[in-house]
Amino acid sequence: MHSDFLIPQTIDGVAVGEHVVPQTAEETAAILADASRLGQAVIPVGGGTSLALGNPPRGADLALSTRALSQVIDYEPTDLVLSVGAGARFGDVQAVLGEHGQRLPLDPAGGNDATIGGLIATARWGPLRHSAGTLRDLLIGIAVAHPSGTVSKAGGMVVKNVTGYDMPRLYHGSLGTLGVITSANFKVLPRPRAEATLVTEYASSAEAFETATRIRDSGGPVVAALEIDDGNHWLLATRIEGRDRTVRAIAERLAGLAGPGLALEQDESAAWWQRYVASLDPATAHENVTIRFGIRPRATSALVEGLAPVLAALNTRVTALGATPAVGSVLVRLEVRDGSAARLAEVQRVAVDLAESATILAAPPGWKQGLDVWGASPAGLVVMTEIREQFDPRRTLNPGRFAGFL
Amino acid sequence: MNRDQLVERLKAIVGPGAVFSRPADLLVYEYDGSVDGAVETAAPTAVVLPGNTAEVAEVVRLARAANLPVVARGAGTGLSGGAVPQNGGIIIALTRMNSVIEIDREDRTALVEPGVINLELSEQTLPLGYFFAPDPSSQRACTIGGNVAENSGGPHCLKYGVTSNHILGLEVVLPDGSIVWTGGRSPGTAGYDLTGAMVGSEGMLGIVTRALVRLTPTPDVTLVLLAAFPDIETASQATSQIIAAGIVPAALEMMDNLTIQAVEPAYHAGYPMDAGAVLLIEIDGIEDDVLSTGEEIAGICHTAGATEVRSATEKDERDLLWKGRKMALAAMGRLSPNYYLHDTVVPRSKLPATLKRVEEISQDFDLPIANVFHAGDGNLHPLMLFDRRKPGDTERVLLASKEIISYCVEVGGALSGEHGIGTEKRGYMTLVYTADDLAAMAGLKNSFDPSGLFNPEKVFPKGYMCGEVRALRMQAMAQKHGIYAL
Numbered sequence: 001m002h003s004d005f006l007i008p009q010t011i012d013g014v015a016v017g018e019h020v021v022p023q024t025a026e027e028t029a030a031i032l033a034d035a036s037r038l039g040q041a042v043i044p045v046g047g048g049t050s051l052a053l054g055n056p057p058r059g060a061d062l063a064l065s066t067r068a069l070s071q072v073i074d075y076e077p078t079d080l081v082l083s084v085g086a087g088a089r090f091g092d093v094q095a096v097l098g099e100h101g102q103r104l105p106l107d108p109a110g111g112n113d114a115t116i117g118g119l120i121a122t123a124r125w126g127p128l129r130h131s132a133g134t135l136r137d138l139l140i141g142i143a144v145a146h147p148s149g150t151v152s153k154a155g156g157m158v159v160k161n162v163t164g165y166d167m168p169r170l171y172h173g174s175l176g177t178l179g180v181i182t183s184a185n186f187k188v189l190p191r192p193r194a195e196a197t198l199v200t201e202y203a204s205s206a207e208a209f210e211t212a213t214r215i216r217d218s219g220g221p222v223v224a225a226l227e228i229d230d231g232n233h234w235l236l237a238t239r240i241e242g243r244d245r246t247v248r249a250i251a252e253r254l255a256g257l258a259g260p261g262l263a264l265e266q267d268e269s270a271a272w273w274q275r276y277v278a279s280l281d282p283a284t285a286h287e288n289v290t291i292r293f294g295i296r297p298r299a300t301s302a303l304v305e306g307l308a309p310v311l312a313a314l315n316t317r318v319t320a321l322g323a324t325p326a327v328g329s330v331l332v333r334l335e336v337r338d339g340s341a342a343r344l345a346e347v348q349r350v351a352v353d354l355a356e357s358a359t360i361l362a363a364p365p366g367w368k369q370g371l372d373v374w375g376a377s378p379a380g381l382v383v384m385t386e387i388r389e390q391f392d393p394r395r396t397l398n399p400g401r402f403a404g405f406l
Numbered sequence: 407m408n409r410d411q412l413v414e415r416l417k418a419i420v421g422p423g424a425v426f427s428r429p430a431d432l433l434v435y436e437y438d439g440s441v442d443g444a445v446e447t448a449a450p451t452a453v454v455l456p457g458n459t460a461e462v463a464e465v466v467r468l469a470r471a472a473n474l475p476v477v478a479r480g481a482g483t484g485l486s487g488g489a490v491p492q493n494g495g496i497i498i499a500l501t502r503m504n505s506v507i508e509i510d511r512e513d514r515t516a517l518v519e520p521g522v523i524n525l526e527l528s529e530q531t532l533p534l535g536y537f538f539a540p541d542p543s544s545q546r547a548c549t550i551g552g553n554v555a556e557n558s559g560g561p562h563c564l565k566y567g568v569t570s571n572h573i574l575g576l577e578v579v580l581p582d583g584s585i586v587w588t589g590g591r592s593p594g595t596a597g598y599d600l601t602g603a604m605v606g607s608e609g610m611l612g613i614v615t616r617a618l619v620r621l622t623p624t625p626d627v628t629l630v631l632l633a634a635f636p637d638i639e640t641a642s643q644a645t646s647q648i649i650a651a652g653i654v655p656a657a658l659e660m661m662d663n664l665t666i667q668a669v670e671p672a673y674h675a676g677y678p679m680d681a682g683a684v685l686l687i688e689i690d691g692i693e694d695d696v697l698s699t700g701e702e703i704a705g706i707c708h709t710a711g712a713t714e715v716r717s718a719t720e721k722d723e724r725d726l727l728w729k730g731r732k733m734a735l736a737a738m739g740r741l742s743p744n745y746y747l748h749d750t751v752v753p754r755s756k757l758p759a760t761l762k763r764v765e766e767i768s769q770d771f772d773l774p775i776a777n778v779f780h781a782g783d784g785n786l787h788p789l790m791l792f793d794r795r796k797p798g799d800t801e802r803v804l805l806a807s808k809e810i811i812s813y814c815v816e817v818g819g820a821l822s823g824e825h826g827i828g829t830e831k832r833g834y835m836t837l838v839y840t841a842d843d844l845a846a847m848a849g850l851k852n853s854f855d856p857s858g859l860f861n862p863e864k865v866f867p868k869g870y871m872c873g874e875v876r877a878l879r880m881q882a883m884a885q886k887h888g889i890y891a892l
């Protein structure tokens with residue numbers, strides 16, 4: 001069930017030297033140790049759905065594909081735990097879980113073609129984060145190949161575990177800079193028995209956000225996701241998941257709160273969200289720039305309201321926008337006229353002041369020169385640099401791509 | 407710097423009333439909730455109770471200059487010796503830093519100091535419709551800072567997740583005396599997940615001085631089911647079947663007959679005295695959902711062989727059913743003067759076999775073992791009942807522990823689900839982790855605390871983190887990387 005994705009010739013404009021496809025975790029570690037000794041740069045590649053993320057690497061001597069590490073290692077449906085190779089395609093993993101009425105509740109852009117290892121390394125999420133969190137909260141064990149030539153494991157196959165430090169969380173979102181994830185264990189969840197979505201339309205973003213807040217305060221735990229999208233109008237989409245009767249009861253309550261709209265059930269509901277997530281996929285942005293803002297949830301509405309005039313003054317145009325108000329996440333796709341490195345830097349200077357974080361998820365490689373796409377240098381960069389030093393002293397893995405050019 | 411000079415310097419930082427150094431005052435700080443005999447103790451040189459972050463940082467800088475270990479401590483309820491100093495040094499007790507600084511209803515967060523007591527936070531937020539989900543049994547006494555250090559669980563983490571799932575950001579004093587904020591209110595913070603690395607690090611990476619925690623909305627309706635079974639095996643089968651049916655209750659707890667014998671006469675919770683085991687199952691959410699799920703669970707229990715299933719929705723009734731569970735450890739005094747417990751975790755489907763093995767071990771060592779535990783998570787709490795005054799009893803308990811732990815690891819389990827490794831279980835770490843696994847953890851430790859100032863002699867096996875071992879490891883790594891000029 002491996003990914004069919006072919007390794008690209010360049011990573012963010014940097015030419016790839018060789019391709020390697022290790023067959024085991026140990027072989028992966030051996031390749032990393034050799035590369036480290038030779039001073040080579042290694043770019044780990046999964047499904048290739050998120051290669052635009054990060055700063056351009058300082059080198060790309062080797063592109064290391066995890067595609068051969070794609071087996072389901074252990075799946076115990078009655079225990080709700082799964083162990084799977086990092087190269088397994090997310091869509092295939094969901095299909096295996098689906099046969100037993102289970103799932104990993106995660107719906108990131110490009111999700112089905114992404115690999116498990118890639119999703120962990122890039123800490124990706126989608127609208128379901130509203131109710132389900134991220135893989136960080138489901139990861140119960142991990143195996144990682146390091147540039148020291150070793151493979152380390154942490155956690156296990158039980159759902160609750162404080163045996164030693166919580167290493168899986170350290171690797172989640174570390175963009176492969178501490179090692180190449182070779183397998184991961186998850187706590188999986190029962191697939192909800194029913195779902196429905198209500199899509200309503202509003203004249204202003206403020207009205208949409210107010211409704212979202214009302215729904216959230218009334219909704220209890222079954223309101224799975226709230227999204228605001230201004231493809232053409234201000235749309236508010238609310239997804240409900242749960243048992244049949246519950247979903248119907250909540251849907252009725254919702255209609256009263258949100259007003260009349262498009263009511264979708266079961267497969268239609270799921271398909272709506274798939275289309276929506278795909279419409280904001282950074283990987284399909286091409287000559288556009290995708291920025292993800294992070295802000296405290298209560299300020300999401302003000303951020304969205306304030307964005308348009310500021311961005312317009314920079315001679316850019318918002319071509320898509322999606323927000324998850326309860327999370328404080330806003331994804332914006334921008335057309336930057338007369339794009340260049342200097343122009344992107346100008347947009348970033350303004351963007352970082354608008355929210356607590358502003359990450360450039362995708363931009364044409366040439367425009368990324370000289371700026372840190374992760375935004376302002378993170379608090380704790382000194383400790384982060386030490387962590388990188390301990391795990392990858394010669395900066396073999398993804399050199400320069402991570403926050404603070406780590 | 408001699409001891410008197412050190413004490414004077416500490417008093418200058420935190421005030422004369424917030425430093426203890428007389429042997430009688432220090433005695434209590436040689437202990438925590440762990441069992442004497444399972445954990446070695448060593449007296450601290452001094453105990454300080456700082457009043458704010460800046461004072462914590464200054465004490466750390468002083469300790470560093472004096473080359474004295476630092477051990478952070480909350481309420482001292484830990485069960486693995488995590489707050490017990492091994493090499494003396496300075497204990498930083500955070501109990502005076504106990505303000506709830508801010509409760510934000512809109513963002514559903516609270517900003518708290520580390521000394522805030524777990525239950526008191528929920529008591530403050532309940533009138534607003536929120537609670538702090540982690541609920542360890544010690545929640546009346548334990549602090550949020552301690553919960554962060556140990557990544558505490560509790561009955562309700564089956565549905566709501568452990569402490570780590572509820573911590574959004576931390577203010578931390580690092581071993582070099584610097585102060586750093588990790589994480590925060592917004593998603594997508596750049597860089598490594600330092601918050602995730604800090605939670606559960608047992609005070610070895612940094613000292614938490616503020617925590618931004620997630621608040622959870624209180625459910626509309628809560629239902630508690632009490633199901634009685636003829637024996638522990640049918641009860642564990644029912645547990646597996648509930649989970650396998652795709653139901654995740656808020657809590658799913660088991661008590662065996664020995665526990666019922668201790669608890670029922672003390673609290674009259676209404677557990678049938680002749681039951682081999684009872685399950686306490688809580689479901690919460692919106693009314694419709696809760697009632698229909700309750701019916702489904704009752705059906706599964708009956709099919710599995712339950713002799714009786716009762717349900718309670720009113721708060722008083724629910725509290726009474728829970729009282730027996732929450733006070734179970736306290737009731738053990740009725741059966742024996744001392745108890746010692748472990749908190750291994752096994753895959754849920756391995757529960758029946760594991761409990762059978764525990765019963766065998768109980769017989770082999772002629773040691774009564776009561777089981778009261780988080781069945782839904784597979785998190786055991788075998789309580790070995792003994793009398794430490796009787797020669798040989800403590801030794802037998804430790805030998806039986808070893809048997810239980812070894813079996814749990816054999817069936818794919820973990821050493822600890824929520825109590826932590828501390829000094830108590832460090833000797834068992836090599837049962838589950840290889841040298842390479844431990845080296846990665848040591849890498850994390852070294853990046854925060856290269857000189858091993860914070861909470862030494864914890865988590866890693868004895869001798870693992872000492873200077874020589876580290877030097878050898880560094881040398882080996884350097885050679886691997888072609889660097890020879892060390």
